[in-house]
Amino acid sequence: MKFGNQPSYSLGQRSASTKEALAGEGGNVTLVSQSTLGEINRGRVLQALYDNGPKSRAELARLAGVNRTTITGIVQPMIEEGLLVEGDAVPSDFKGGKPARPIYFNPEAPMLGAVLLLPGRIQTCLVTLSGEIKALTKAEFDPHGDRDMFLTTIKDTLSVTLAQAHQAPFGIGIASGGMIDSDNGVILAVNLAPVLTGLPLVDILQKHFSLPVVIDHHPRALLVGDRWFGPGRGQRTFAAIYTGEVLGGAFYIDGRVYRGLAGSGGELGHTVVQIDGELCNCGKHGCWETVAALPWLRREAARQGMENPETVTCARLVKGAAEGSEAADGLLDRYTRNVAFGILNLQQTLSLNSYVLHGDIAGGGVDAAERVRQHVERLVRKRPNQEISITVNGIGEGHTALRGAAGLVLSSHLKLVI
Amino acid sequence: MKFGNQPSYSLGQRSASTKEALAGEGGNVTLVSQSTLGEINRGRVLQALYDNGPKSRAELARLAGVNRTTITGIVQPMIEEGLLVEGDAVPSDFKGGKPARPIYFNPEAPMLGAVLLLPGRIQTCLVTLSGEIKALTKAEFDPHGDRDMFLTTIKDTLSVTLAQAHQAPFGIGIASGGMIDSDNGVILAVNLAPVLTGLPLVDILQKHFSLPVVIDHHPRALLVGDRWFGPGRGQRTFAAIYTGEVLGGAFYIDGRVYRGLAGSGGELGHTVVQIDGELCNCGKHGCWETVAALPWLRREAARQGMENPETVTCARLVKGAAEGSEAADGLLDRYTRNVAFGILNLQQTLSLNSYVLHGDIAGGGVDAAERVRQHVERLVRKRPNQEISITVNGIGEGHTALRGAAGLVLSSHLKLVI
DNA sequence: AGCAGTTTGTTTGTACTTCGCACAAACTTA
DNA sequence: TAAGTTTGTGCGAAGTACAAACAAACTGCT
Numbered sequence: 001m002k003f004g005n006q007p008s009y010s011l012g013q014r015s016a017s018t019k020e021a022l023a024g025e026g027g028n029v030t031l032v033s034q035s036t037l038g039e040i041n042r043g044r045v046l047q048a049l050y051d052n053g054p055k056s057r058a059e060l061a062r063l064a065g066v067n068r069t070t071i072t073g074i075v076q077p078m079i080e081e082g083l084l085v086e087g088d089a090v091p092s093d094f095k096g097g098k099p100a101r102p103i104y105f106n107p108e109a110p111m112l113g114a115v116l117l118l119p120g121r122i123q124t125c126l127v128t129l130s131g132e133i134k135a136l137t138k139a140e141f142d143p144h145g146d147r148d149m150f151l152t153t154i155k156d157t158l159s160v161t162l163a164q165a166h167q168a169p170f171g172i173g174i175a176s177g178g179m180i181d182s183d184n185g186v187i188l189a190v191n192l193a194p195v196l197t198g199l200p201l202v203d204i205l206q207k208h209f210s211l212p213v214v215i216d217h218h219p220r221a222l223l224v225g226d227r228w229f230g231p232g233r234g235q236r237t238f239a240a241i242y243t244g245e246v247l248g249g250a251f252y253i254d255g256r257v258y259r260g261l262a263g264s265g266g267e268l269g270h271t272v273v274q275i276d277g278e279l280c281n282c283g284k285h286g287c288w289e290t291v292a293a294l295p296w297l298r299r300e301a302a303r304q305g306m307e308n309p310e311t312v313t314c315a316r317l318v319k320g321a322a323e324g325s326e327a328a329d330g331l332l333d334r335y336t337r338n339v340a341f342g343i344l345n346l347q348q349t350l351s352l353n354s355y356v357l358h359g360d361i362a363g364g365g366v367d368a369a370e371r372v373r374q375h376v377e378r379l380v381r382k383r384p385n386q387e388i389s390i391t392v393n394g395i396g397e398g399h400t401a402l403r404g405a406a407g408l409v410l411s412s413h414l415k416l417v418i
Numbered sequence: 419m420k421f422g423n424q425p426s427y428s429l430g431q432r433s434a435s436t437k438e439a440l441a442g443e444g445g446n447v448t449l450v451s452q453s454t455l456g457e458i459n460r461g462r463v464l465q466a467l468y469d470n471g472p473k474s475r476a477e478l479a480r481l482a483g484v485n486r487t488t489i490t491g492i493v494q495p496m497i498e499e500g501l502l503v504e505g506d507a508v509p510s511d512f513k514g515g516k517p518a519r520p521i522y523f524n525p526e527a528p529m530l531g532a533v534l535l536l537p538g539r540i541q542t543c544l545v546t547l548s549g550e551i552k553a554l555t556k557a558e559f560d561p562h563g564d565r566d567m568f569l570t571t572i573k574d575t576l577s578v579t580l581a582q583a584h585q586a587p588f589g590i591g592i593a594s595g596g597m598i599d600s601d602n603g604v605i606l607a608v609n610l611a612p613v614l615t616g617l618p619l620v621d622i623l624q625k626h627f628s629l630p631v632v633i634d635h636h637p638r639a640l641l642v643g644d645r646w647f648g649p650g651r652g653q654r655t656f657a658a659i660y661t662g663e664v665l666g667g668a669f670y671i672d673g674r675v676y677r678g679l680a681g682s683g684g685e686l687g688h689t690v691v692q693i694d695g696e697l698c699n700c701g702k703h704g705c706w707e708t709v710a711a712l713p714w715l716r717r718e719a720a721r722q723g724m725e726n727p728e729t730v731t732c733a734r735l736v737k738g739a740a741e742g743s744e745a746a747d748g749l750l751d752r753y754t755r756n757v758a759f760g761i762l763n764l765q766q767t768l769s770l771n772s773y774v775l776h777g778d779i780a781g782g783g784v785d786a787a788e789r790v791r792q793h794v795e796r797l798v799r800k801r802p803n804q805e806i807s808i809t810v811n812g813i814g815e816g817h818t819a820l821r822g823a824a825g826l827v828l829s830s831h832l833k834l835v836i
Numbered sequence: 837a838g839c840a841g842t843t844t845g846t847t848t849g850t851a852c853t854t855c856g857c858a859c860a861a862a863c864t865t866a
Numbered sequence: 867t868a869a870g871t872t873t874g875t876g877c878g879a880a881g882t883a884c885a886a887a888c889a890a891a892c893t894g895c896t
Contacts, residue, residue, distance in 0.1 A: 258768075267767075847887085862874105
């Protein structure tokens with residue numbers, strides 16, 4: 001399936017990107033041009049719409065403390081090209097005044113494609129500019145199988161989804177498990193799905209679909225999803241933490257997704273929390289993963305003689321504890337404490353204060369999250385005005401990851417810095 | 419067309435601060451104004467001069483990929499006000515052309531005041547815009563003594579230094595040990611110097627000297643000093659690590675000093691590396707500090723029956739190992755390995771790749787640094803293009819910290835983002 | 837010595853974007 | 867109906883980078 005001509009929006013393709021212009025290049029100097037200034041401010045107005053919902057031009061100007069004509073100069077071209085749309089007038093309040101016309105994302109605008117790629121499972125969908133998920137399609141693949149067969153599967157699945165878009169999407173975002181080089185669009189390694197190792201997936205899909213494609217690792221997609229329409233919405237600083245067969249994390253720092261070099265930041269599962277601890281599959285001892293991932297939970301459940309230890313999850317422990325099982329309560333406490341150590345280390349390092357849980361630990365709901373938070377509070381060094389928040393994302397992890405994957409396209413295509 | 423109701427986040431007013439304008443305020447969206455654009459680019463040209471040394475306007479324009487008149491528009495006002503100065507013409511090369519006149523910081527411009535405040539010791543000095551340290555003055559104070567006496571001492575010491583400036587300095591930067599709230603200019607706690615605990619030092623000195631005053635914690639000043647005229651010069655991402663009686667760190671991420679909320683990032687000494695480890699003076703077990711700070715080294719030296727264990731340092735161990743002492747070599751290896759765990763955790767979390775060592779571990783010179791690097795390399799998860807550099811700062815730690823303290827003033831006063 | 841070629845720094849006008857002011861449109865209230 | 871209030875737009879001012887042209891100051895060759 002090929003998409004030919006794409007809609008032309010004045011925001012255009014990613015060039016010497018806004019992010020780079022803001023940050024400068026290492027050793028070289030990059031100045032910010034007039035046109036980049038316009039891009040920065042366009043992205044910021046778009047983000048304000050996401051964070052605050054539909055708003056009139058006058059209200060946006062007030063919120064940002066700028067001139068009304070500035071806002072009009074920014075949004076009018078986007079209204080004309082169909083990215084934004086003007087809503088029905090809102091009746092004036094008791095003081096009178098002309099009714100305001102809130103502006104928001106146009107439901108008729110092109111959508112974003114999204115792929116969630118986990119060991120053995122593919123999900124694809126379309127995501128509207130207001131975050132609705134459509135045309136969800138699922139497929140399975142053999143994690144140890146043949147690469148060509150995998151590529152056929154992902155292309156077919158994506159084709160089914162994209163066929164339901166009435167216009168060429170802005171692009172395709174991929175959230176993938178494993179170790180990702182997001183700069184070069186390559187899946188470096190997925191221990192649980194060797195078929196993906198070394199796969200230059202971005203290039204392959206860009207060529208096949210003639211659409212821009214971006215990729216990032218799964219926790220980072222969760223983070224973007226949290227930030228866009230989840231608990232991280234409107235926040236300046238927070239982290240997403242994933243626990244499951246492996247552990248991972250992602251950071252939103254000072255209003256930007258932190259990636260590290262080539263997207264390598266956030267490999268929290270292989271930070272050491274017990275120097276002389278158990279051997280980890282990465283080859284060293286005492287990784288956080290050895291005491292806070294599902295394999296550890298299953299081993300401990302078996303050690304305690306619990307029923308069906310191979311199916312133990314945080315959710316099951318919370319349920320058991322609520323039903324009075326002391327074994328479940330005790331194991332849950334140890335598990336949440338072990339999870340807390342990784343979060344504690346993040347807090348002492350980066351002082352993010354706000355953590356959104358995903359994966360198995362999130363399956364334990366607010367009870368598990370509160371236990372983790374209490375463990376962290378007991379351990380962390382106290383400071384004035386330090387309030388640590390640990391929440392679970394109530395939206396559902398698959399949808400969050402897909403939204404996040406789509407959000408990756410937003411970042412690159414619309415200069416919207418999520 | 420109707421839009422559904424969406425939650426509204428409170429947004430602040432437009433910020434005049436360049437840093438805030440670039441990043442946006444938590445949940446708030448701040449647009450970048452024309453005048454802020456000018457400030458951003460002025461700061462960037464100044465940083466380019468620091469990173470590259472004296473350069474002609476034409477060369478700066480080439481480095482930045484911008485128009486020559488843009489550079490002139492930026493630097494000419496600074497030349498006129500005496501911040502920058504035009505040097506002697508440089509002879510043209512074999513192709514001819516008008517000789518270029520390099521521009522750099524004016525030696526006759528005002529200086530920066532700097533204070534280094536460690537338990538029991540005060541150092542003050544002036545720092546020129548090109549990083550030279552002048553009028554260095556030292557004093558001592560009783561860490562457990564009377565606050566008024568401490569304030570008298572620091573004011574007198576600073577007065578001696580400032581009396582040697584021919585013009586009012588741009589401001590005073592303070593590098594202080596302990597836990598610092600850099601937003602509010604308060605020293606929150608210094609375990610080794612209780613006289614400083616709770617001291618609103620910025621306010622006190624601003625009132626006394628009628629100069630702008632900024633404060634940050636010691637590792638962050640080291641970082642700024644590294645970035646300005648040390649191994650971090652021109653780098654986009656690196657960390658400074660301090661080992662001594664306590665441990666600390668600071669990060670330069672994506673071209674900016676990372677502070678965390680109220681300056682609380684970088685408390686690496688209290689990350690956990692051994693869940694069931696020794697009790698730390700912060701109240702929990704297994705902090706990195708319990709296995710990598712000088713108290714650990716002294717205890718281990720005593721346990722091994724080394725001579726004068728209370729004076730053991732990394733430098734002494736390196737010397738001992740070079741002279742054939744297997745005990746020194748063995749303890750040095752354990753020490754550098756323990757230090758490596760904290761750096762490893764940083765690398766897995768933030769992927770900074772470049773670490774500058776300070777304090778006791780730096781006293782071991784390149785030998786100690788190389789041992790740490792090898793330990794990290796053995797432990798870290800491999801990725802393509804990942805090269806980990808661990809260096810010591812050869813300039814001297816006191817000078818680096820003082821330069822860094824002065825650099826804090828540069829950041830705030832000249833909108834030069836170090 | 838004179839000329840062509842090259843490079844630097846400056847002058848002048850254009851382009852991009854935000855700011856400020858004024859006005860018309862569209863309402864509420866007395 | 868008139869006064870007051872708010873929204874969105876038109877127009878000119880202000881700030882800053884970009885582009886073209888020119889003069890100054892040099893090198894190398896004939």
